[in-house]
Amino acid sequence: MTRLMVLGLLKKQPMSGYEIQRYLQLEQVNQWAEILPGSIYHALKKLESEKHIEVDTIEHTGNRAKATYIITDQGEQEYARLIAESLSRPSLVFPTDIYTALLFHGDLAREQVLIAVEEQIDLIRKKYDETRTGQAEQNDLPAEAGLVYEHMSSLYKAHLKFLNGIRLFIQKNKA
Numbered sequence: 578m579t580r581l582m583v584l585g586l587l588k589k590q591p592m593s594g595y596e597i598q599r600y601l602q603l604e605q606v607n608q609w610a611e612i613l614p615g616s617i618y619h620a621l622k623k624l625e626s627e628k629h630i631e632v633d634t635i636e637h638t639g640n641r642a643k644a645t646y647i648i649t650d651q652g653e654q655e656y657a658r659l660i661a662e663s664l665s666r667p668s669l670v671f672p673t674d675i676y677t678a679l680l681f682h683g684d685l686a687r688e689q690v691l692i693a694v695e696e697q698i699d700l701i702r703k704k705y706d707e708t709r710t711g712q713a714e715q716n717d718l719p720a721e722a723g724l725v726y727e728h729m730s731s732l733y734k735a736h737l738k739f740l741n742g743i744r745l746f747i748q749k750n751k752a
Contacts, residue, residue, distance in 0.1 A: 579612050580636045581663060584629065584656040587648040591633045594618050595643065604722075605711040609729055621646060629655045672736070679743065689746050700738045705733035 624630045629652030638642045712726035
């Protein structure tokens with residue numbers, strides 16, 4: 578995902594690693610893309626070594642040098658390949674940790690199970706709220722980002738419904 582994001586942003590305009598990182602933070606892309614800041618610099622080095630990007634300019638300020646990158650023709654081909662690959666690959670992920678733990682929840686005290694489920698409900702509710710805020714604050718994101726935020730919100734709601742169902746089941750059935 579990081580490679581696709583870096584190439585896509587560089588296709589729009591030349592950028593430094595810092596500028597890419599700031600864009601992802603400002604637009605809250607990290608909520609759904611799960612790109613760690615360090616992975617941006619790793620991707621830049623790898624993409625440069627593979628000739629998919631190259632240094633356009635180097636700006637020196639004090640002891641620091643800031644490289645600005647551009648995408649190459651070879652990088653544009655890789656970018657197109659990554660888009661097609663990402664669109665065609667199923668990416669639905671099931672909460673297998675919860676599914677598995679649910680099978681064995683009887684081995685924990687009822688209170689422990691309920692506390693764990695409540696912690697997850699709180700976390701998912703927080704993520705849901707962040708997503709709704711991100712959706713409301715869309716700045717420079719393309720219109721398609723609205724579809725992403727809408728989908729994320731529906732997944733969070735479905736997960737909350739599932740967790741609330743678990744909580745209700747535990748409250749009613751575990752003595």
